[in-house]
Amino acid sequence: MVMTEIIIRPVLTKADMKAFVDLPYRLYADNPHWVPPLKDEVYGLITPGKNPWFEHGEAEFFLAERGGQIVGRISAHIDHLALQQPAEQGMGLGCGNWGLFEAENGDVAALLIERAEAALRAKGMTRSLGPISLAMWDEPGLLVEGFDESPVVMMGYNHPAYADWVLAAGYVGVQDLLTYDLPIDKGLPELSSRIVAMGERSDKIRIRRVDKSRFDEEAALLLSILNDAWSDNWGFVPFTDSEIAYAGKKLKPIVFEDLIRVAEVDGEPVAFMMTIPDLNEKLKDFGGSLWPFNWAKLLWWLRKPKVRTMRVPLMGVVKKLQSTRMASQLAFMLVEYIRRDSVSKFGAVRGDFGWVLASNGPMRSVGEAVGGTVNKVYRIYEKQL
Template identity: 65%
Template sequence: MAAPLTIRPVTTKRDRVAFIDLPFRLYADDPNWVPPLRGEALGLIDPAKNGWFSHAEAQLFLAWEDKRVVGRISAHIDTLALTMPAAQGFGPGVGQWGLMEAEREDVFRALLAAAEEWLRKRGMVRALGPISMSIWEEPGLLVEGFDHPPTIMMGHAKPDYRGWIEAADYRQVKKLLTYDLDITGDFPPIVKRIIQSGERNPRIVIREVDKRRFDEEAAIILAILNDAWSDNWGFVPLTPPEIRDVGVKLKPIVFNDLIRIAEVDGRPVAFMITLPDLNEAIAPLKGNLLPFGWAKLLLWLRKPKVRTMRVPLMGVLKELQSSRMASQLAFMMIEYIKRASVERYGATRSEIGWILEDNQGMRSIAETIDSKVNKVYLIYERTL
């Protein structure tokens, strides 16, 4: 006789460890799943280590059959998201769920019911998911691109999950795209001409960031980001606690020549962040830094050699976004970072994104340099 299925909230350290450990078993035979470092995964769900919790609350749930964990989910409410315009996706009464993994569809449905009930009890009238857990972390469900591993800060999933979510009366609300770019060759002639024109313009300076002034440079980028993205679907401004904790997490893979700030007449107006794909280094570690994983990772971080770079964020001040200069600055930053990626880090490809499907400006830039969509993620919604 099968053990009864029970859904219980995560309340103890042992529960949190079980929550983190479940994917290691579910994806054990999936060559394209990248095991996260367990310490980093635990930090994501720890309010003391994730600045997102300064304006959000969450409840984690585990599905148990006897003493065996067979599923997990998070339910969460971002108080900043509640203040955003409803036309941009969030707004009053909108909660989220994410970090979902399950062995079977009935387990998923039970977990989803628990997450939705938690949201209802707190006054939420609509649910978005999966969002794990901030929109800036791993939003969306992978539905295309299962045949190759995700890059750093992008998610992986089982193909079955899409059908389970849609069978639970969730409808697609937004599609997120990532683009694959071969960076070993030249860009098309028109792009090269645009870059050369920008290089002749004395008003434009494309500079590297200075990691020694990390906080100052981060503040410049944050100011541009919060302006550039403020009208985008799903936008929630990044806060100082989040910037602090993301900085601690990402500072080891921040390199001056891979992050550029564009200045016009001495004023910062655009930026582009590129990160070496840390997943290439951590995949062989199977989630553990001990006994020797820490030494291997430290050696890699000193002078990373990677196949792939990821461009998680670009931004141009809104006042320039409909101008010719916006795309010119973007192409210049892309070109300069591409050169450094190939010459200094041995990279051969880059992944750009995520990009909203309806962000025609960014999609046009990605397609003009001959990049192609390689992964598709969906975010769903349902009235509670």
């Protein structure tokens, strides 16, 4: 039997770009746990001029083709802000990335990863880190545990075999990202509840809702806290002003004042927690498109969404308070205040908390202390080039 040759070629045309975006819809067509992303969102992610990441990053995209059919895809990209970060935090000089990885089989995977590595070497990179698609703030990591349920919004899903294919290409795991499943309909554990009650008696602490009428100002505040809070974290790359504005525009339709809280100490904003309804519960049946009528369904649903799951994608406490009792107390208070409204106003029964770096002991402690258990593990791999 003659095997048809696998060709790896760059994305050059609109037809290539369409094939790149469309591929997962074929590969996961029979997988009940995969949630089709909105294609417009994917196009926005990978298109210079739409995604402000390209103001400090550059990317090449590749397709694998066999017998006239697209059987794989990958990106090879460099974030010039990431190159400026300390090497001990995961990025640093010489560190390139690959991501947006999909492959029909191990042979295809090997050729795609090899091509991405060659592209990074050609740009002077000496280390390859992936999958990161395209930034740590997008969909980082390869799912390695938790295949038996759908991901929540803004988290990825992939075939279980991918991990073996990446290892076969000479990679080793360098960091795990954890998500926590948290039952929220019955309150927090007793100890956490007592800490919340103590905080509620303090004159120094105020937990407030965000003011959506001042949305741009509030978004800038939250992301400035985030840039400070996460600055020592593994893989951290700061949000730019353009990215803050872009993130705010994308998040505004799914922002609810009851679900985003800011903690102030003596009038100074020092912590926040952002929670969003799990849109994947609604998007799962949309087939990746809002047309012709899904946009109306989504807008109607967003007027007063009822969901089973709330996702906590972002949470942060300013660096000067980290590792203090106050930081833990504020975290528990933010969780509890949002938990109450998530249950009473949105009908939620569970939360999905993360991702959390496996190396971030304090945040893992918060996840466990409020009753969470790890339900998914995403892994980032590295290789010297």
